[in-house]
Amino acid sequence: MAMPARGLTSRAAQAEQTRQQILDTAQRLFSELGYSATSLQMIADELGLTKAAVYYHFRAKNDILHAALQPGIERLNTLLDEAGAMRGRRARTEHLVHGFVDFLVANRQNMVMASTDPDRPEHRDKTEVSALHERGLGLLFGEHPSGAERLAYNAVFTLPDCLAELTDLTDQELREALASTLLRILRVPPARA
Amino acid sequence: MAMPARGLTSRAAQAEQTRQQILDTAQRLFSELGYSATSLQMIADELGLTKAAVYYHFRAKNDILHAALQPGIERLNTLLDEAGAMRGRRARTEHLVHGFVDFLVANRQNMVMASTDPDRPEHRDKTEVSALHERGLGLLFGEHPSGAERLAYNAVFTLPDCLAELTDLTDQELREALASTLLRILRVPPARA
DNA sequence: GTCTATAAATGGATAGAC
DNA sequence: GTCTATCCATTTATAGAC
Numbered sequence: 001m002a003m004p005a006r007g008l009t010s011r012a013a014q015a016e017q018t019r020q021q022i023l024d025t026a027q028r029l030f031s032e033l034g035y036s037a038t039s040l041q042m043i044a045d046e047l048g049l050t051k052a053a054v055y056y057h058f059r060a061k062n063d064i065l066h067a068a069l070q071p072g073i074e075r076l077n078t079l080l081d082e083a084g085a086m087r088g089r090r091a092r093t094e095h096l097v098h099g100f101v102d103f104l105v106a107n108r109q110n111m112v113m114a115s116t117d118p119d120r121p122e123h124r125d126k127t128e129v130s131a132l133h134e135r136g137l138g139l140l141f142g143e144h145p146s147g148a149e150r151l152a153y154n155a156v157f158t159l160p161d162c163l164a165e166l167t168d169l170t171d172q173e174l175r176e177a178l179a180s181t182l183l184r185i186l187r188v189p190p191a192r193a
Numbered sequence: 194m195a196m197p198a199r200g201l202t203s204r205a206a207q208a209e210q211t212r213q214q215i216l217d218t219a220q221r222l223f224s225e226l227g228y229s230a231t232s233l234q235m236i237a238d239e240l241g242l243t244k245a246a247v248y249y250h251f252r253a254k255n256d257i258l259h260a261a262l263q264p265g266i267e268r269l270n271t272l273l274d275e276a277g278a279m280r281g282r283r284a285r286t287e288h289l290v291h292g293f294v295d296f297l298v299a300n301r302q303n304m305v306m307a308s309t310d311p312d313r314p315e316h317r318d319k320t321e322v323s324a325l326h327e328r329g330l331g332l333l334f335g336e337h338p339s340g341a342e343r344l345a346y347n348a349v350f351t352l353p354d355c356l357a358e359l360t361d362l363t364d365q366e367l368r369e370a371l372a373s374t375l376l377r378i379l380r381v382p383p384a385r386a
Numbered sequence: 387g388t389c390t391a392t393a394a395a396t397g398g399a400t401a402g403a404c
Numbered sequence: 405g406t407c408t409a410t411c412c413a414t415t416t417a418t419a420g421a422c
Contacts, residue, residue, distance in 0.1 A: 036229035040397080040399090049405095049406075061399095147366045148374065155351075159351070166344060185374065244416085246389075
């Protein structure tokens with residue numbers, strides 16, 4: 001817990017430290033229990049804080065989820081940028097798959113949360129997450145994906161939910177399993193007739 | 194709403210009717226919002242009832258989830274029984290896949306709920322649902338599945354979460370997409386070296 | 387079988403002391 | 405920056421009238 005390593009920046013901007021601790025704890029609990037089932041009380045308790053202290057760092061519960069999701073969203077958007085700059089559709093797919101695998105392995109602890117429900121299910125569509133969805137779908141399957149292609153793509157995006165069941169695998173084992181499975185899922189045969 | 198069709202059984206055992214309505218509504222809301230985000234008030238309101246009326250039919254919120262899950266669990270257990278009685282592993286797989294596809298298509302409206310969290314995350318393991326998981330995994334991949342096989346199997350079980358995004362597909366389109374995707378996922382290559 | 391009323395607890399959130 | 409204390413809404417659940 002205590003980390004007055006060198007600079008002794010202690011005074012003011014240790015705020016950043018506890019802010020990050022809150023984010024980490026929240027991300028873990030959101031993943032384990034789901035967003036709605038996680039209370040600010042639980043988050044505060046696990047850090048030895050009070051709810052009020054948490055509210056100093058975040059204006060609302062929603063903001064915690066948003067902030068916790070942000071780094072992942074940015075990383076994936078970068079990945080899509082890279083893939084979008086590539087020429088062949090086959091190269092794009094390979095880049096996306098391997099980048100996504102790296103992302104999943106790096107965040108294998110706290111990955112369930114993506115499907116977690118924000119407070120307003122009506123707005124679930126205009127989310128940055130579903131913007132990601134749209135972009136990736138277009139990159140992989142073009143503007144008019146078939147039903148099978150959309151299903152495959154959605155299956156890719158729900159794969160993170162599986163990671164909790166595979167905690168005993170090493171990173172390398174997980175990486176290979178993910179890459180193989182993702183590629184199989186995305187190898188959608190062309191429509192018949 | 195009113196259905197005093199013929200027998201006029203109205204009096205006593207119309208309980209079964211509203212009980213079923215409660216189950217249907219709850220299942221739908223659990224699927225849309227998640228278990229924790231769904232309150233008994235919402236369920237009651239949608240049926241024009243009060244919470245107290247709901248509590249006449251179910252002792253606790255937990256029991257509603259349990260009862261709503263029950264028919265699906267039984268149907269899948271039957272499916273596993275059938276597959277278990279078959280000889281070739283290839284025939285088993287085919288039977289399981291097609292049975293699972295039928296199940297998914299028939300319940301495509303309310304399918305997200307399976308991953309929904311019960312109140313006690315500690316007991317999430319000894320659930321009947323995870324018993325199903327175990328049985329199916331053994332039938333498909335034997336007693337000592339590899340990491341890739343376990344991931345593929347888990348991917349199959351998280352596929353239901355994708356159905357909400359494909360409501361525009363016809364049953365037939367969905368059926369074909371599911372069958373194709375499931376078979377691809379389960380075609381796990383043997384481990385190298 | 388459904389209602390009103392209410393209990394008891396917990397949720398998110400704010401004000402103000404330190 | 406964290407705490408105590410509090411507000412208010414909502415939750416699960418029960419008691420008892422109709």
